Amino acid sequence: MLALLRNHRRGLKADVLLNKVKGNMELDGYKSVLVGVGRMEQWDLAREIVEFVKAGGRERGDEVLTSNWFVALATRRLEEKAYDATCDVFGYMKEFGSVPSGETIETFAKLTVSGLFAQTFFCPRLRPSVVDDYTPSKTPSFGSESH
Structure with a gap:
């Protein structure tokens, strides 16, 4: 993974290194690399890896994308409260x-009950302001109610 990151910084495509190791890599290995690359927020490199695996016919359908490497990454970020x-x-x-x-x-459900949404909806500085337009003269009267 370090070599992939280093090569990516130098402008080399991921397939240069991935072609060298593909005989020793299983799908789980690619997923692990994708999690690490995602944690480093190197999304262009992640896209290159996904395209390499798809081009090699190593996955079934969208397995590389749906076999939980995104979930593993999201779960880790959630645990870090990021x-x-x-x-x-x-x-x-x-x-x-x-x-x-x-x-x-x-x-995603865990995220919605996490601190991000709690901060957004319960933190006064982030909450949208609500105008309370209750004015007794604008409220219809239904008979002689005492207030």
Whole structure:
């Protein structure tokens, strides 16, 4: 993985190194590399790896994308309380065209009850302001109610 990251910084395509190791790599190995690359937020490199695996016919359908490497990455980010980064993972998952699994949906549900959403909806500075337009003169009267 370090060699992939180094080569990527130098402008070399991932397939240069991946072609050298493909005989020793299983699908789980690619998934592990993808999790590491995703944690480093190297999404262009991740895309190159996914395209390499797809071109080699190593996955069945969208297995590389849906076999939980996004979930593993999102779960890890959630455990770290890196809520913005977790949202980014889901954004890239959508951008990559990945089909969400049940575990993906469960992880997203955990995110929605996490600190990010709690901060957004309960933190006064982040909450949208609400105008209370209750004025007794604008409220219809239904008889002689005492207030």
